[in-house]
Amino acid sequence: SQQGEEDPQALSIQEGENATMNCSYKTSINNLQWYRQNSGRGLVHLILIRSNEREKHSGRLRVTLDTSKKSSSLLITASRAADTASYFCATDARTSYDKVIFGPGTSLSVIP
């Protein structure tokens, strides 16, 4: 299975702290994506990193990708209460861009 697995399953931090979530996957990929889901809402695309990239930034988000370890991390710096959500990594497979599989997610709580 290509499915990513996030770690930890749940994370609780104080506002202003950094939050780091990890994702591991099993098969070779073209791209890895991170999404956010607020409770009961749709998924919001955060960032996509391609297999030939090692690091990408978007605002307070930093994503790294280590294809040798088949792992990625999402760092949210200077967290805010509004960052409280579930975060999912999603991977395609080297043989198919069209089947993107989501991991089970990390539930992040940022305490004001």
Place this chain on the structure above:
Amino acid sequence: EPEVTQTPSHQVTQMGQEVILRCVPISNHLYFYWYRQILGQKVEFLVSFYNNEISEKSEIFDDQFSVERPDGSNFTLKIRSTKLEDSAMYFCASSITQGNGYTFGSGTRLTVV
């Protein structure tokens, strides 16, 4: 900001009934997807669709499911004979090309009773 629109937001149906979930993807997007999320569980891939054909589907997407793009704007998911276990949030997504991030709709909550 362009959006993916899904209707209805909530649908309740009797077991065994047919249901059609509707989606309007972003107008210049070419790739379309359906996912579902059973309450409290992970987001599951159902099907991807491009050029009026299914390009990938999962084991969940059996003969009870079908997708259609009946005109230039709508993308529908039909469940022929709903079961209790089909109760879930169904998300439609679209992307402009392969290998790009998806834009998701807000979802349709399907409740089968």
